[in-house]
Amino acid sequence: MFNYVGDISTISHYIITKFLENKNVAIDGTLGNGHDTDFLKDNFKKVYSFEIQEEPCKSYINKNIKNVKVINDSHHLLKQYVKEPVDCIMYNLGFLPGGDKKVTTLHETSLESIKAGLEILNSGGIMTICLYRGHEEGREEEGCIIPYLKSLPKNKYGVMEHCFLNRSEVAPILLVVEKK
Ligand SMILES: C[S@@+](CC[C@H](N)C(=O)[O-])C[C@H]1O[C@@H](n2cnc3c(N)ncnc32)[C@H](O)[C@@H]1O
Structure with missing residues (x-):
């Protein structure tokens, strides 16, 4: 087991914990089994959590966590549901x-x-x-998300990629965007 060079989700939690100053409102773009939402609910006052599948939504709602609003809809519609600025947004793309x-x-x-x-x-x-590149749609995501992030103006956004150099070429990557 590695302490640092292991699971990219754990690294994303560490980065948010360590480097984000204001922890008021967060969005989990992909609820799934709820690990990221659990992390966010412990660290933020309010969390919006998106998921297109009904079952994961029901399971999380049953936990009855007061500061989490589960939204059974697609994350691309987030502005219809979130009417306030947010401090953090997490995506764990791919399938459940x-x-x-x-x-x-x-x-x-x-x-x-x-x-x-x-x-x-x-x-x-x-x-x-x-971002998980071991399946076809993941490679499509890589093919459009990375060029978009590269195009962001560097005076407004800092963008970093964490990738494994000695694993498969399709090993998962963690992308981090910080807004100035
Ligand atoms: C890799 S899993 C997420 C893992 C999750 N963050 C966790 O901590 O367990 C990806 C999830 O995204 C969901 N999903 C797929 N398309 C979506 C969309 N357009 N909007 C919101 N969720 C979506 C899938 O149903 C799946 O549960």
Whole structure:
């Protein structure tokens, strides 16, 4: 086991904990099994959590956590539901581990959501994107999200990529955007 060079979700939690100053409102763009939402609910006053599948939404709602609003809809519509600026947005793209692999995030809507999210991200806010390239749609996401993030003006956004250099070429990557 590695302490640092391991799971990219854990690294994303560390980055948010360590480098984000204001922890008021957060969005989890992909609720899934709820690990990221659990992390966010412990660290933020309010969390909006998006998920297109009904079952994961029901399971999380049953936990009855007061500061989490679960939204059973696609994250590309986030501005319809979130009417306030946010400090943090997390995406863990792809399909639900242990679930139906055909129900996956899609490159068009993932990109649309990232664009909308950056608009409502507060100054000093952080967006993290865990991107899994081991399946076809993940490669499509890589093919449009990375060029978009590269095009962001460097006087407004800092963008970093964390990738494994000695693993498969399709090993997952963590993208981090910080808004100035
Ligand atoms: C990799 S899993 C998320 C893992 C999750 N963050 C966790 O901590 O367990 C990706 C999830 O995104 C969901 N999803 C797919 N397309 C979506 C969309 N357009 N909007 C919101 N969620 C979506 C899938 O149903 C799946 O549950």
